[in-house]
Amino acid sequence: MNAGLQIDIERLGTAAQTLVQDLHLKVPAGEILTLMGPSGCGKSSVLAATAGTLASVSEGLQPLQFDGRVQLNGRDLTTLPTHLRGVGLVFQDALLFAHMTVAENLLFAVPRALPLAQRQARVQQALQEAELSGMGERDPSTLSGGQRARVALMRALLAEPQALLLDEPFSKLDAALRAQLRPWVFAHVRERRIPVVLVTHDEQDVADPQRVVHLRATEESPHHV
């Protein structure tokens, strides 16, 4: 069983404090695993360890140490730099680049190996899928929260990731918008047949009740549901 994403964490934390211990997650392709827990329990750090972006979580002052292994489709990612991992990331803040138009944000993610015309065609298709046709030339700051979230997801998918990590992607949206966006996001990521990990503290965000892991704020080992 090599296909899918496998995250084995022996220990994750600062030198002084352990955040997560003995956590073993396995996500087959096309499935969405939901990682739940109160704030401060290290959910986001698990994603950062998987994507190789621990430096961006620790704010540089108290470096987070990761003791464990990350494998994707049989490839060991543990020591690879983020940009070579093929792991996509979406945060609650869409983090669209403010100096680029919506279309340029999307184009930035499309692999450069393709000819420009083809890359632009993909951007147009992504805009359509995000129900944002004709808004490609807009300043990202003029989009609504829901529109920004859709662009952020499309941008992550355009980079053709082999796995996708969603870090509380709905938490900045209101309840109505969330209910609207959830099925759209889940449908799109399932379509790609890649393993997906979703981090949330909201029960309603759970994508697949069969695949939920609860993390606790303490050092105890996680409790599987």
Place this chain on the structure above:
Amino acid sequence: MSFLPAFLLALIAAVPMGWALWAAASQALDVSAWQALWADPQTLRAWGMTLWTGLASTVLVWWTVARLLAHGFIRQQLARWLTHVPALLATPHAAMAIGLVLWLSPSGWALRLVSPGLSGFDAPPPWVTTQDPWGLGLILALWLKEVPFLLWVAATQLQREDLRRRWQAEFALAQTLGHTPTTAFAQVVWPQLAPRLRWPLLAVLAYGLTVVDMALIIGPATPPTLAVLAWQWLGDADAAMQAQGAAAAGCLTVSVAILAGVTVMVLRAWARLLRVASSPLLLQGESPWVGLVIGGAYLAVWWALAVGSVSGVWPFPQLWPSLWTGDAWAQVIASAPTVWTTLGLAAASASVCLVWSVAWLELTPRRWQQALRPWWLLPLVLPSVLWVVGLYSVALQWRLEGQWLGLLLAHAVMVLPYVLLALEPAYLAVDPRQSAVVASLGQGRWTDLLRIKWPLLKRAIASAWAVGFAVSVAQYLPTLYVGAGRFATVTTEAVTLASGAQRSLMSAYAALQMLLPVLAFALAAYLGRPRQFEKIGSMKDNT
């Protein structure tokens, strides 16, 4: 993260600075020179004048800035005001002092306006108005020059999106708890902003206590301030007098250190009072006139320099010159090498410091940055007379004295803290998750830096360069001393001419000294301009 680049960067900057300080300290600690300094009849009065002008100007600056920030923040006008600050900041100290002299001297515009009608003067009165023995002219000049500096530092903090939003939210929240806007500002926003202005305030204090170029132009003459005396002694042919000058520089350093300690204690006590006080001490009341006075003074100074530079024969008490002439500017143009030296030094030192600062902020761990930050800011708080003594020794030992490269080194040391101060807040405010997103899209570090991070920071980067440029243009002591008198810049010419009688030539150099930084700031504003996106309205036509 590899520590080698961080270590090398620290070394590149620390070695010349540490070497210069070591050399300066060993010269400034000569016992017999201190005895000679103590025995000199001018010393004590000069030192008293230094304390008076430095402390008075610092207190005035702090009070003014606190009120302006309170007023602007409460009225939500701060952002608009602060956009004008770079223009004020770009005005070099010497140009400001010369412009004030053109107004305040006995034959200046202030008296011409009322003569002979109101004053009855047909000739300039024998008053000492500009180099007044009480140091009032110097205090005024320092006040006008340092208020924009402190406001600018505050602006670099308030331009951080994260801080601005949080402070505005907390300010609004405090008012929902029943506080007046003034109290809300004084007890919630100001206590968070003020500690961030502490270092710059100490720089204002140090500058006020040790300034030379301004004091030469508009400061008292008999006795001058201790910094001016030190400068004169350092330039003496007699080695014993030079040693006495180095001792005076040491004495100034000790004075700065002690008063900085006192200032920090006073600020803490005030902050404690402010937290528990029922009224917003010193911050209450409206004073929009302060901003108008400062803005008006700058306009008056620029105007006086512009008119002065094209004035020919101009008998007192005529309001306007009876003869206009472009001779001064023709002379300035004829001395093109001076302008090129100024431009070259400024562009090179600003660029070197910018590259170093970006590399430092990009490559070193946060802990290093915080630990070494006070060290990089030392040129702001140590007297420039002390620095030139040290930098000259370094230049001698490295065989760079009187060479362009030595001059570049001296300028870079003085420019570095300003560039770092200008760049740091914006650089640290970048969301680290942004780089995580870029990497997760399969893009490497250089793509992140060249296409995302630096383009988003281009405004801060461009203005940091312009600030460095302006600081270099305004350098007087290092240019003269480390350059061994072989290099003339616009600033050294302007200060030298200030003691002479060639009003139009002096004005022209002072105007040019101001114009060069203004051009740099204009260039920075152009390069750093935010992108203009298509208007949403016009979009509809395309779809």
